[in-house]
Amino acid sequence: MDHQHYQRRDHQPQRHYYQNGGQGVVRYVTQVTPIGVMHTRIFDNAIAVARNQMFMRPQLPARLQSESDEGNDSPLYTFENFPIDMDDTEVILLGKYSVTLLQQSRFNVIFVRVKWAGCRDSVSMCAMITFGSSEGLIRHAVEECANLMDRCDYLVRHGDRYPVSSCSLEYLNKHHIVVIDKVDENFPSAVYWCTLCDYHMSSIQHVRVHFEQHQHFADEQVC
Structure with a gap:
């Protein structure tokens, strides 16, 4: 029929x-x-x-x-089924997380950003992983950032340091960025340190800005 x-x-x-x-x-x-x-x-x-x-x-x-x-109805995405579009398109996960992925070919990186959905002044928890990483690693990076949002929100609003992005460490170490384990009294908000430039950074967003303003890569002049 x-x-x-x-x-x-x-x-x-x-x-x-x-x-x-x-x-x-x-x-x-x-x-x-x-x-x-x-x-x-x-x-x-x-x-x-x-x-x-x-x-x-x-x-x-x-x-x-x-x-x-x-x-007509917006789908409810989870960490297992959200679309992986690396063009900075916003995706809402579980009705509470705003997620964007952006490929930056200059740095051979996927930049992950997670914020509270619908919150204009939300803090962001970010990660940087190598472009070409597996789908599983991308989803893991997003989930790690989301799981750190409550802690990140609390720490930042109380003047403490951002949480360390563990999934970013492999990529960062390849590009001269290391974690500052102990709080530096001269740079109390710093979480990462560039050994190449002797530069302190407070978050993954700050690392990204540092990369954009300096030359860290093989086809560029070292700062």
């Missing part, structure tokens, strides 16, 4: 007959419409006719859906 025939059949009125306690036979006409199921009561005597009512009862399971309808 094709879809068109099924759809026509659903739109045909269906009649049902019931006794109505001495008021005569009540006829119920049921018809599926695009917004629900319409029920019309038709009575056989004059008194009942005066009370005739027509009402709409929303009934989602009976709604006729087309393929285009399925795309």
